[in-house]
Amino acid sequence: MSQLHFVQAYLRHLHADGVRYDGTARTELAAAARAARLPTAHLAIPDTALIEAQFAFWWELVCDVAAAVSARDHRLLPDDAVLRRRISDVGGRPEMSSFRDEEMDELIAVLATYRSTAADELTPHDVTAHRFVPQLLRVELGFQGSGPRYPRRPRPEGSDPHESLLRSHCRHAQARAGAGTADIVDRIYLEVSRTLDAAGNEVYQRLIDAYNANHPGAEVTSLHIGADAHADPNLHTGSALSPVVSAG
Known part of the structure; x- marks a missing residue:
């Protein structure tokens, strides 16, 4: 799950540069995040519902991580139940490739490594x-x-x-x-x-x-x-x- 580590590194750079999380952006930019397109070189995915759900899911997670990094408080990270419930909230389904058990289990395991006071201080x-x-x-x-x-x-x-x-x-x-x-x-x-x-x-x-x-x-x-x-x-x-x- 290199994406989550990348997000963590990126947002910690922003924090080190003095940029703080503004929670109003979460709602204001949610529609734009959901409508994002796949990278140009990516294989075409005909299931537009999957694409929209994937981007919406990750937008919510990026905002969660941004809030936790900005406040240096891992307690702001979503727990396992929230993440799994969010799948349906964004229009996803467990049988979709991005939300299968193996994908979610890996994501949850990686996120757990950031859920500590020591992790709050990582550079x-x-x-x-x-x-x-x-x-x-x-x-x-x-x-x-x-x-x-x-x-x-x-x-x-x-x-x-x-x-x-x-x-x-x-x-x-x-x-x-x-x-x-x-x-x-x-x-x-x-x-x-x-x-x-x-x-x-x-x-x-x-x-x-x-x-x-x-x-x-x-x-x-x-x-x-x-x-x-x-x-x-x-x-x-x-x-x-x-x-x-x-x-x-």
């Missing part, structure tokens, strides 16, 4: 380096062919089903940081790159090997940007909120 670095990166590597490795449910990305025919979004996000972050236009997404992926600079990550090496096996003739020695290419991690000129679709 953006703590979340990115120690929570987001390990999960991101597992997700990326799964999309290279080892995932039991999703061994490839849900992409239209003709696109790369084994694209590494880790690589894409790190490269884009470097470019935007160099141009002085980095936003919070870029800052997170610069932190990802710094974390992956540390030697000895066996899962990361397995990911590189799997990526190369799926891209003969376009092999790489790393999927992140090395430390010597990092821009100032505090560089920040924008914070467009897109955590749910940018998590890899």
